[in-house]
Amino acid sequence: MTQKSMSTMRDSAALRWLVLLLISGLMFATYYFQDFYSGLRDLMETDYGFSSEEFGRILGLTTIANVFGMIIVGGIILDKWGIRIAGYAFGGIAAFGGLVSALTASGIIFENNTLFGLILGRIFFGIGLEVVCVIVMRTIVKWFKGYEVALAMGINMGFGRLGSALAIAISLDIAGGSVSPAVTFAAALIGIAMIMFVIYTFMDYRLDSQDKKLAMLKAEQDPRTACEAKAEESEDFKFSDLVKLVKNSSFVYITLLCVAFYSAVFPFIQYAPDILVNKFGFAYVLPDGASIEMFGSEAAGNASVYIVVFLFALGVTLIPNNIKQVSHKNIARIIIIAVFATIVYLNQELIGLWLKNGPKTAALIPLGTIIFTPIFGSIVDKKGKAASLMMLGAFLLILAHVCLSLGTHPMFAYVGLLSLGIAFSLVPAAMWPSVAKIVAENRLGTAYASMFTVQNWGLGLFFWGIGALLIAIPVNSDTKIEIDNVRESITVSETRKTQEVVDNLNSIVAEIRETNPDILDEAEEFMNSAINYLAKEGRLTGGQVSELIKLKQANDLLPYYDYRIPIFILVFCGIISIFLAYKLKRADKRQGFGLELPS
Helix, strand or coil: CCHHHHCCHHHCHHHHHHHHHHHHHHHHHHHHHHHHHHHHHHHHHHHHCCCHHHHHHHHHHHHHHHHCCHHHHHHHHHHHHCHHHHHHHHHHHHHHHHHHHHHHHCCCCCCCCHHHHHHHHHHHHHHHHHHHHHHHHHHHHHHHCCCCHHHHHHHHHHHHHHHHHHHHHHHHHHHCCCHHHHHHHHHHHHHHHHHHHHHHHHHHHHHHHHHHHHHHHHHHHCHHHHHHHHHHHHCCCCHHHHHHHHHCHHHHHHHHHHHHHHHCCHHHHHHHHHHHHHHHCCECCCCCCCCCCECCEHHHHHHHHHHHHHHHHHHHHHHHHCCCCHHHHHHHHHHHHHHHHHHHHHCHHHHHHHCCEHHHHHCHHHHHHHHHHHHHHHHHHHHCCHHHHHHHHHHHHHHHHHHHHHCCCHHHHHHHHHHHHHHHHHHHHHHHHHHHHHCCHHHHHHHHHHHHHHHHHHHHHHHHHHHHHHHHCCCCHHHHHHHHHHHHHCCCCCCCCHHHHHHHHHHHHHHHHHHCHHHHHHHHHHHHHHHHHHHHHCCCCHHHHHHHHHHHHHCCCCCCCCCHHHHHHHHHHHHHHHHHHHHHHHHHHHHCCCCCCCC
């Protein structure tokens, strides 16, 4: 039998990477929708009157259905009926959740109960989100096992982190003065991703047909081996499979590591812009001239920055991998890095302004993963050391939260966010390919689903818990009323004239002039830009409202939210993560799955 007759679509590198691109659309869109509320926290308080606890409730209840095993149901469906049916079902549920959220934010449905409508949309989205992630990982294993599976997972994670970075950085730009456009845009991305998935399913169907023909050819050569493989593939799901997973100590440790690590990362990302503003004195609004316009849109221009970084990460990872000679590989890396460094140097002033902005700087977390996840994925493929890299990532997680909890100088913020970004690259790049070594391929759907279910228990608690702590510990009811009054006094309603808001702005600046002249220049600069915007639009943007509140806080007219205790709690998640990574490494030595060996 010739080699040609044994080949399938997965043996073509071009088709494998095309598949990765198509299914990564789902990862990009769902991660964007997961995180885009992060930059809108203050605007949601302004538009809808949501408290910090209610904002946390919207995020926390995203996971509610998954806490009760919905992801495991999705994993069983994936293992039993395949990628196409599972993808249509759960991708469709996620898209429906996005639609409900968009219609609610626009006031078309649940006009009198916006909080309920947004929570309902997030619940539907959450049901689809985690199963979609399982489906994407299962698809990568299907097409890349025996090839560059860790690198492919790393790049796919990079697409997801790109979605997170853009969500944090540009959601406020898209929103303008209202939450609705940002929600509608995020929901539309899921719809586009589903179209990409539909295109992929034609390729998936073709590959399944080729695999069946290949199995028939193998059966002619060795009927016994073919029968055993067929029996394994067609074996129905049994709940005893879950028992086997629980009895597998390596799987237990990697699952607990998953929940401890992600509980210290995902909830933090949602609050990161507000932490930088409240704790480190960053701004919500870019100064005039600091935004980048493309096709007449600041959001598109600002997004291009992150896309350039993503392309750099892909280039420094993929281009050298396709060059055979080591010296030529190094030359290629040097050229790519030099080009990127030149771009950074030519835009250093603009970058300096961005690094003083809360949402833009918070995007350093997923930005770090865009650069490092494909690189670490390639290292795992070629060198192994997956368990060791997980231990290193957990250590960096601890360093990040210690800096963010105890420090107050902006440098602590930069070090903390960069450390968190690298940790957020190391652990996933090593963890998810390791699961494919620990669990049989025909049960990967159930295994990934079980991990995501346990992960959601932690995420639900921490999403809501941080928001609740901010109110319960440092901010009393009188303070909340005072902040609400400030928001109300600087927002133009249908019955309030712009001049009244201008008078209020002038009175606040007058207070600052008398009591704290150190920030007078900043206050006057903000007031002038706000008045110009008022004259043009008739109201302040959410970012401008937040900026004004920050000025009052800097003038000791309003208190800050105190994030020290919530962040310090996350340090303990990092300590637990290191312990679990160490236990995983020890268990792998006993069970021999080869987590420290190359893929």
